[in-house]
Amino acid sequence: MTSQNDLTLLQFFDVGDAKASKDGLNALYSTAVMRSTQALLSTAPTLLQNHIAQSVTEALKGALSVPLVDVLSSAWTTRRELKQYLDRSKFPREELVDHALGKHEIQSTHRPKLQIMLDQSPIGAEFEFAVTVALNVEAAILRIQDGRIMHAQLGKVSGSGAIKCEEATLFARASKPVALPQTLSFGQGIAIPWPKELALTSSVNAA
Amino acid sequence: MAAKRLWGPIGFCIAAVLAALSLAHAEEEAAPAADFLVLAIKPEGDLKDYRMVPVGEAAIDPVQYRGVVKSLPRSLFGGVIIRPHDERAELAQCRTACAANAKCGNFTYVRPGKERPVGVCHLRRTIDKPATVAMTPVVENAAPATETIVVSPRIGIERKLVTIDSTRNGRTLYTPDQAPLAPVTFRFKAPVATAKADVRTTTNERVWANVEALDAKGRVFKRSGTWIVGDGAAHQILVRTEDNRIAALRLSTRDPASLVVNGVDFVRTADAVAEADTAEDPAAIEQAEADIPPPAPDLAAEAFPLPPRAEATEPPADITQPTDEQPAPEPQTDVAIAKLPSDGSTDAVITIPIAPTEAAPEPAAKPEKQLPEVPVLAAFGAAALLLGGTGLYRHNYRRRTLARLTTNILTDGRSRPAVTLSADEPDMSLRFTVRAHATVSARQTTITITPDGAAA
Numbered sequence: 001m002t003s004q005n006d007l008t009l010l011q012f013f014d015v016g017d018a019k020a021s022k023d024g025l026n027a028l029y030s031t032a033v034m035r036s037t038q039a040l041l042s043t044a045p046t047l048l049q050n051h052i053a054q055s056v057t058e059a060l061k062g063a064l065s066v067p068l069v070d071v072l073s074s075a076w077t078t079r080r081e082l083k084q085y086l087d088r089s090k091f092p093r094e095e096l097v098d099h100a101l102g103k104h105e106i107q108s109t110h111r112p113k114l115q116i117m118l119d120q121s122p123i124g125a126e127f128e129f130a131v132t133v134a135l136n137v138e139a140a141i142l143r144i145q146d147g148r149i150m151h152a153q154l155g156k157v158s159g160s161g162a163i164k165c166e167e168a169t170l171f172a173r174a175s176k177p178v179a180l181p182q183t184l185s186f187g188q189g190i191a192i193p194w195p196k197e198l199a200l201t202s203s204v205n206a207a
Numbered sequence: 208m209a210a211k212r213l214w215g216p217i218g219f220c221i222a223a224v225l226a227a228l229s230l231a232h233a234e235e236e237a238a239p240a241a242d243f244l245v246l247a248i249k250p251e252g253d254l255k256d257y258r259m260v261p262v263g264e265a266a267i268d269p270v271q272y273r274g275v276v277k278s279l280p281r282s283l284f285g286g287v288i289i290r291p292h293d294e295r296a297e298l299a300q301c302r303t304a305c306a307a308n309a310k311c312g313n314f315t316y317v318r319p320g321k322e323r324p325v326g327v328c329h330l331r332r333t334i335d336k337p338a339t340v341a342m343t344p345v346v347e348n349a350a351p352a353t354e355t356i357v358v359s360p361r362i363g364i365e366r367k368l369v370t371i372d373s374t375r376n377g378r379t380l381y382t383p384d385q386a387p388l389a390p391v392t393f394r395f396k397a398p399v400a401t402a403k404a405d406v407r408t409t410t411n412e413r414v415w416a417n418v419e420a421l422d423a424k425g426r427v428f429k430r431s432g433t434w435i436v437g438d439g440a441a442h443q444i445l446v447r448t449e450d451n452r453i454a455a456l457r458l459s460t461r462d463p464a465s466l467v468v469n470g471v472d473f474v475r476t477a478d479a480v481a482e483a484d485t486a487e488d489p490a491a492i493e494q495a496e497a498d499i500p501p502p503a504p505d506l507a508a509e510a511f512p513l514p515p516r517a518e519a520t521e522p523p524a525d526i527t528q529p530t531d532e533q534p535a536p537e538p539q540t541d542v543a544i545a546k547l548p549s550d551g552s553t554d555a556v557i558t559i560p561i562a563p564t565e566a567a568p569e570p571a572a573k574p575e576k577q578l579p580e581v582p583v584l585a586a587f588g589a590a591a592l593l594l595g596g597t598g599l600y601r602h603n604y605r606r607r608t609l610a611r612l613t614t615n616i617l618t619d620g621r622s623r624p625a626v627t628l629s630a631d632e633p634d635m636s637l638r639f640t641v642r643a644h645a646t647v648s649a650r651q652t653t654i655t656i657t658p659d660g661a662a663a
Contacts, residue, residue: 045608047605047608047609048608048609048612051609055612055613056614058614059614059615059616062616062619063616063619063620066619110619110620111618111620112617112618112619112620113617113618114616115614115615115617116612116613116614117612117613117615119611120613126617127614129620131620
C-alpha cells in the first residue's frame with residue numbers, strides 16, 4: 001500500500017491507467033526515434049517489434065518512480081532566504097526555526113533517457129523524455145534546525161504536468177489537487193546547500 | 208417351270224436371311240457381359256443426397272476416380288470426411304442409374320472401403336448368370352487347379368474351390384504366387400479324418416478365420432473360428448474327427464484376401480481309404496456351397512440388420528474391392544470346441560499356432576467392442592500431449608524472445624533537475640523563531656515576530 005508520503009510521479013500522471021497507457025503508446029509510435037528503432041528491428045520477429053513500445057513504457061515507469069515530496073524539498077532548498085539559517089552565530093544548532101512560506105509555485109523539469117537493447121547491445125537512438133511538473137502550494141511552514149529542513153507543514157497543493165518525447169505528449173495532467181499529507185517529516189533532514197562564496201570562505205578558514 | 212425356277216432364288220434368299228439372323232443372334236450371345244459405364248456414388252450435401260459421377264467405361268479410370276475422391280470435403284487434418292455409409296441408399300442409386308439407362312441390363316455395386324472411399328456402380332449390358340465351371344483335379348504337391356465360381360447367387364460371394372485329388376494321406380503345398388486366398392473351399396476326393404490348413408495373414412492386422420467342415424453330403428457338421436495373428440508367420444487350423452467324415456474344408460474371413468492358405472495336410476484312417484471314392488458326392492458339396500449362407504452372430508444381426516441384397520451379379524475383374532456381402536464373424540461361442548473333448552466324443556476342431564503367439568489374443572466374448580478403446584485412449588493421450596507440448600513450447604518461445612529486448616534507463620534526469628520557484632518575492636507572511644532548549648520550560652521561551660518580507 002502506498003502512503004501519501006510515497007506519492008510518486010507515476011501516480012501523479014496516472015500512468016497505470018489502461019486508457020492513458022494505451023494513448024501514451026500510440027503517441028510514442030509517432031515519434032521519429034521510435035520509427036527509426038522499428039526500422040532497425042524490421043528483420044526481428046514480429047513478437048519483438050510489437051514489444052518495443054511496451055518495453056520503453058515499462059522502463060519509463062521506472063524512471064518516474066520519483067517521490068513528489070522530493071520535488072518539493074529540492075525546490076525549497078533553493079530559496080535564498082533559507083541560506084541565513086546556515087549562519088551558526090545567528091541560528092545555533094539547537095535552535096528550531098519555523099519558516100513560513102506563502103503561496104508559491106514550483107516548476108520542476110527533468111529529462112530521463114532510455115536506451116533499447118537487443119541481445120545486450122544498444123540499438124537505435126536514445127529515447128529522451130521531458131517530464132514537467134508544476135505544483136501550486138498555498139502555504140507551507142518549514143521547521144529548520146542546524147541548517148536542515150526537518151519537517152514541513154503543507155497547505156493545499158495542486159499540480160499539473162506533462163511527459164513528452166520529442167513533440168509528442170505521452171501523458172498529461174490537468175491542474176487538480178494533489179493528495180499530500182499535511183505534515184511531512186524528512187528524517188535526518190534535508191540540508192540547505194551552501195552558497196558558493198560561503199562555501200569557499202569556509203574552506204579557506206578551515207585551511 | 209418358271210415358278211419352279213423361281214423357288215431356287217427365293218429359297219436361297221430365305222436361307223441367306225436365316226443365316227444372317229442366326230449369325231447376328233450368335234454374335235449377341237457370344238458378346239461378353241461387359242461393363243459399359245462405371246459410376247461413382249459421390250455423397251453430397253445432406254444424408255441420402257448423392258451424385259452419380261462417371262469414372263470409367265469398361266473399368267474404373269483411376270484419374271477420374273481420384274478426382275471424385277479429391278472433391279470430397281476434407282477435415283482439419285486433411286482427411287476425407289466420410290459421412291455414415293448408407294448401403295441401402297447407394298444401392299438405390301445404382302438401381303435408378305441402371306433403370307434410367309436403356310443399355311443397362313444389370314449392375315454391380317461395390318461398396319466403399321479403405322482403399323476406395325466412394326462406392327461405385329458397374330452398369331452392364333446384359334444380365335449375368337452365375338457361371339459354374341467344372342473342377343479340374345489336381346495332383347498332390349502340385350499347383351492347385353482353382354476355378355472361380357459364384358456358388359451362391361443369393362449372396363454372391365466369390366469362393367474358390369480347390370479339389371485335392373489324392374486318396375492317400377499327405378500334404379498339399381502351394382507356392383506363394385499360387386496359394387489360394389480365403390474364402391476358399393478344399394474338397395477332398397476321399398473324406399479325411401484330420402484336415403489341417405496352414406494359413407497366414409496377408410496384412411499386419413489379425414484376421415478372424417471361419418472354419419467349416421462339411422461331410423460327404425455337403426452338410427456342415429463342424430464350425431468354428433479363430434483369430435490369426437497378423438505377424439506374417441504360419442499358423443495351423445486343425446479339424447479332426449475320429450472317422451473319415453471331412454469331405455470338404457471351408458475357410459472364410461471377414462475381409463476377403465486377408466488370409467492365404469499355404470498348404471493343407473490331410474490324414475485318413477487306414478480302413479477307410481478304400482471307401483473314399485464311393486462316399487464322395489462332389490455335386491452335393493457344390494450344392495451345399497450354394498445353400499449354406501455364411502453364419503452371422505445373432506447380436507450383430509440384431510444390431511446391424513443387413514440391407515436388401517443387390518442383384519446377383521458377377522464382380523468386375525479389375526476391382527479388388529469385395530463386390531458383395533462379406534461373411535459375418537463366427538459366433539464366439541464356438542471357441543469352446545477349440546479344446547479336445549475329454550468325454551470321448553468323436554469330433555473336435557482345434558487351432559494350433561506354429562509361430563510364437565505371445566501377442567495372439569484369445570477370442571474374447573466381444574472383441575469388437577474391446578478393440579477401439581485402446582486406440583481412442585491413445586489418440587486422446589497423444590492429442591493432449593501434443594497440445595500441452597505446443598503450449599509449453601509457445602510459452603517458452605515467447606519468454607525467450609521477449610527477453611532479448613530490454614530497455615535500460617540511462618539517466619532518470621534527477622541529477623540535473625531544473626527546479627524553479629515563482630519569483631523570489633518576499634511572500635513570507637511571518638517568521639517564528641523558537642529559541643528553546645529541550646530542558647527549559649515554556650515560560651522561558653522567546654518568540655520573535657518579524658514583519659512580512661523583512662527577511663527578504
